[in-house]
Amino acid sequence: MKTKNGLSQSGGMDTETSIESTLRTYLRPVVPRDEFVDRLRGKLEQQVLPIQKKRVITFYKLLEVTLQTVGLLLITVFTVRLLLIILTTWKFLRTSNVR
């Protein structure tokens, strides 16, 4: 064996404790590159934007349709009312003229 390190001493690996100690020694957390973390964050932000844009467009479309419907309803109501007024007036005038 070239080292006296725990891993190279196969004879010393007969207990759970020694395996655990080896794992504790060599399995250490690694840190991803800052450049990678920032780049991926940027990529995720770019992916979010189109979704948000789409949602805003959908919202405005819904608003537009709602306003158009309400507008048409109001126009219809006013037109019917106007027609009724004209009709009533015409009937009234007609009756007055006959007398």
Next chain:
Amino acid sequence: MNERVFRVEEKSEEQILALAASGDEEAFAWLYQKYVTRIYNYVYFRTGNAAEAEDLTAKVFLRAMKHIRNYRDLGLPFSAWLYRIAHNLVANWHRDNGRKKEIPLDDALPLPVLSKHPESEVVRREETEKLLRIIRKLPPERQQLLILKFVEQLSNAEIGAIMGKSEGAIKSLYHRTLLSLREEYERYFDEVEKDALE
């Protein structure tokens, strides 16, 4: 923007998750910042390759972002959901690359430098490489357990929550994992000795 981040940080993780699920960009960014290193570590130790770890970590978060609206809190930690995605992607990666293919550990591994002496640092890298080679011979579930326990330093209860098992089941699995790791070690050193004699 800063005000928004501040408001997100004031909330609990459950509230942030709910915000992220409703499409809140800042909430997802917060979750990303919290879990990116953990997921990277998990993928890195499962693949042994820094470039692949970056690629797969990116895929994990892109997939998580795509499906975050479907995320439902079932009492498991959010990390369990991310680990599940990572686990599936790593499994696909192993399947695509072939199980027998050995991936050499990159020289530029971002392993933490623990010694000021270059010689002992080289030895440490070699030993880590050996250990990871042996660990990768274990079934994926056992690899995951060792990574979560030693790299992420999570408790058995936390590991259980992530892996969808009880604390007792994790303890038992851990015991069996150590036994099989010992067997793998013995097999590895037997092969080394045999090679040396030949």
